[in-house]
Amino acid sequence: MWLVFIEKREGKIKKSSLETLAETSRRAEELDLEVAAVVVGSSFENLTPLWVQGAKKTYWLKGEDLEVYSPEIYAQVLYELIQQIKPEAVFFAGTALGRDLAPRLAAKLRVALVSDCTRIIISNGSLLFVRPVYAGKALLTLKLKTKPFLATLRPNVFPLKEIKDENIAPGEIIEKTIGLNYNGPVAKVVEIVREEGAELDVTEAEVIISGGRGMKAAENFNLLRELSTLIPRSAIGASRAAVDSGWIGHQHQVGQTGKTVCPNLYLAFGISGSIQHLAGMSGSKVIVAVNKDPEAPIFKVADLGVVGDLFQIIPPLKEELRKALAE
Amino acid sequence: MNLLVFVKRVPDTESKIRIAPDGQGIVEEGLNFIISPYDEYAVEEALRLREAKGGKVTVVCVGKEEALLILRKCLAMGADEALLIKDSAPESFEGLRVAAAIASLVKQRFPNFDLLLFGKQSFGADNAQVPAMVAELLGIPQVNVVVKLIIEGRNGVAYREIEGALEKVVFSLPAVISAQKGLNEPRYETLKGIMAAKKKEIPIIPIDELGISEDFLTPKMEIIKLEMPPTKKAGRIIQLPPEEAAKEIVRFLREEAKII
Ligand SMILES: Cc1cc2nc3c(=O)[nH]c(=O)nc-3n(C[C@H](O)[C@H](O)[C@H](O)COP(=O)(O)OP(=O)(O)OC[C@H]3O[C@@H](n4cnc5c(N)ncnc54)[C@H](O)[C@@H]3O)c2cc1C
Numbered sequence: 001m002w003l004v005f006i007e008k009r010e011g012k013i014k015k016s017s018l019e020t021l022a023e024t025s026r027r028a029e030e031l032d033l034e035v036a037a038v039v040v041g042s043s044f045e046n047l048t049p050l051w052v053q054g055a056k057k058t059y060w061l062k063g064e065d066l067e068v069y070s071p072e073i074y075a076q077v078l079y080e081l082i083q084q085i086k087p088e089a090v091f092f093a094g095t096a097l098g099r100d101l102a103p104r105l106a107a108k109l110r111v112a113l114v115s116d117c118t119r120i121i122i123s124n125g126s127l128l129f130v131r132p133v134y135a136g137k138a139l140l141t142l143k144l145k146t147k148p149f150l151a152t153l154r155p156n157v158f159p160l161k162e163i164k165d166e167n168i169a170p171g172e173i174i175e176k177t178i179g180l181n182y183n184g185p186v187a188k189v190v191e192i193v194r195e196e197g198a199e200l201d202v203t204e205a206e207v208i209i210s211g212g213r214g215m216k217a218a219e220n221f222n223l224l225r226e227l228s229t230l231i232p233r234s235a236i237g238a239s240r241a242a243v244d245s246g247w248i249g250h251q252h253q254v255g256q257t258g259k260t261v262c263p264n265l266y267l268a269f270g271i272s273g274s275i276q277h278l279a280g281m282s283g284s285k286v287i288v289a290v291n292k293d294p295e296a297p298i299f300k301v302a303d304l305g306v307v308g309d310l311f312q313i314i315p316p317l318k319e320e321l322r323k324a325l326a327e
Numbered sequence: 328m329n330l331l332v333f334v335k336r337v338p339d340t341e342s343k344i345r346i347a348p349d350g351q352g353i354v355e356e357g358l359n360f361i362i363s364p365y366d367e368y369a370v371e372e373a374l375r376l377r378e379a380k381g382g383k384v385t386v387v388c389v390g391k392e393e394a395l396l397i398l399r400k401c402l403a404m405g406a407d408e409a410l411l412i413k414d415s416a417p418e419s420f421e422g423l424r425v426a427a428a429i430a431s432l433v434k435q436r437f438p439n440f441d442l443l444l445f446g447k448q449s450f451g452a453d454n455a456q457v458p459a460m461v462a463e464l465l466g467i468p469q470v471n472v473v474v475k476l477i478i479e480g481r482n483g484v485a486y487r488e489i490e491g492a493l494e495k496v497v498f499s500l501p502a503v504i505s506a507q508k509g510l511n512e513p514r515y516e517t518l519k520g521i522m523a524a525k526k527k528e529i530p531i532i533p534i535d536e537l538g539i540s541e542d543f544l545t546p547k548m549e550i551i552k553l554e555m556p557p558t559k560k561a562g563r564i565i566q567l568p569p570e571e572a573a574k575e576i577v578r579f580l581r582e583e584a585k586i587i
Pocket residue numbers: 211212213214215238239240241242253254255256257258259269270271272273274275276277280290291292293296308309310311340364
């Protein structure tokens with residue numbers, strides 16, 4: 001059996017966790033293995049998406065102090081569950097939480113962990129993991145020698161299963177009350193501080209509208225925000241040059257020292273395409289770049305490169321998009 | 328405060344990576360090596376804490392002797408001491424080996440530490456594993472991807488980046504912190520610092536003298552291959568009047584990319 005850790009945010013299951021479940025259940029089928037989900041905490045509104053994405057059963061770990069995430073406690077309760085049910089592999093979405101929790105658990109189990117996996121291959125009955133290294137400049141294929149296998153899967157890479165809820169038989173729910181026998185010191189989340197406007201994070205967006213030094217000033221990012229309001233599930237990205245100029249917060253930065261993203265569409269305005277920027281976004285499914293310099297390196301990775309002045313192109317683009325999306 | 332910072336020697340992020348003929352690693356020859364970018368934020372934060380509260384900053388690297396260079400740079404930035412855990416093993420993309428070395432060192436030589444500072448992720452392995460693993464092996468709390476840190480007495484408050492928000496986290500010392508960009512602006516070395524750093528001795532401890540148990544040291548991953556990512560086929564480049572360019576973008580998104 002394979003186990004997938006399911007993360008929630010404000011009671012709702014995270015899409016990246018569902019992607020992880022979908023992909024691992026596709027691969028597990030090839031090996032005739034079952035996939036189970038594990039949820040922690042008391043408030044899960046609806047578990048149907050888990051059955052839809054391929055879980056046959058769900059372990060539900062309940063207990064005081066489990067409602068709010070703490071890496072120390074979550075690692076401990078997962079460790080105890082793993083000791084009981086002995087899964088062959090445990091997967092996490094490579095989110096902020098997954099990448100915080102999985103290494104702690106790996107150290108408890110004394111096993112290796114694959115970070116940020118972008119492909120799982122089954123070859124002669126054994127499991128191979130593929131992941132980008134050197135900020136995407138190289139691809140590593142590896143095999144694990146310790147069990148259970150542990151991996152985090154990069155968000156936005158793996159497709160969800162498109163099956164209607166009605167066609168799915170609910171799986172089994174196995175409740176476990178885990179007595180907290182962890183009494184070490186913990187880091188406690190006391191507050192979630194939202195950014196102004198609570199925009200979607202670039203790592204979760206399906207479309208990223210990104211601006212670089214060519215945007216020239218902080219207020220010009222409003223042009224990108226206006227485009228963003230037209231496109232569902234879109235977020236604003238930025239190059240380091242734009243962030244370092246103080247035009248936009250660093251949480252928007254894409255690249256080597258920013259975030260690694262792989263949206264369906266990456267729209268780059270006034271970004272030259274430095275190697276460090278490409279490191280963060282070259283995995284995007286479709287790239288469209290607008291730059292006035294026909295020699296800009298970003299054009300080497302763009303599916304559509306538009307040579308021109310972004311300030312002249314954005315207004316008519318807004319109109320065209322509005323028309324197209326209204327239809 | 329007794330502050331320990333962990334820095335890794337990595338290829339300059341500008342460099343072009345070449346894969347070694349055996350497909351097990353990269354060709355190091357001709358590459359320029361630097362301190363992994365996030366680690367500089369960790370060094371800077373430690374220096375600021377020492378300046379505010381007194382104490383000592385020790386910088387540690389696990390790696391080859393060539394890493395003495397980056398340790399010297401940390402001394403030139405203002406660190407009090409540096410130490411190399413000598414490990415000649417090639418990049419293995421595994422976190423546990425380095426984490427075990429660090430945990431053993433801390434237990435043996437720095438039992439009275441207050442804070443361990445890391446970068447959130449090292450360039451190359453891009454793992455984001457070592458800090459949480461060390462925290463687990465030492466049984467202390469962790470806060471990763473930190474953009475703001477406040478220490479008052481034996482308590483800390485850290486803001487850590489999550490999707491679209493920050494988590495405010497409280498913890499007690501000793502603890503593990505990993506630094507994200509935004510935490511601070513790292514300083515440059517000063518000439519005086521560089522001169523002083525030249526005179527300092529950097530002790531070297533071979534990794535097998537740390538008493539690390541064998542099950543941590545045996546490789547847990549088998550590298551099947553390291554390769555260049557598939558190159559994308561070149562796209563189309565257009566140069567049209569703005570209105571037409573805008574129309575073409577939308578047509579492309581609709582008809583070819585099928586995104587809208
Ligand atoms: C260790 C390290 C880490 C780094 N990490 C990152 C990172 O995470 N992310 C990142 O982005 N960078 C990173 N960088 C910086 C990187 O090297 C580049 O400096 C940066 O990406 C440049 O940003 P830019 O493309 O916006 O600016 P520039 O390179 O200055 O490009 C601006 C572009 O805008 C175009 N332009 C100007 N005006 C217009 C207009 N009116 N219309 C259309 N186009 C216009 C220009 O032709 C030009 O191509 C890092 C660097 C180092 C050394």
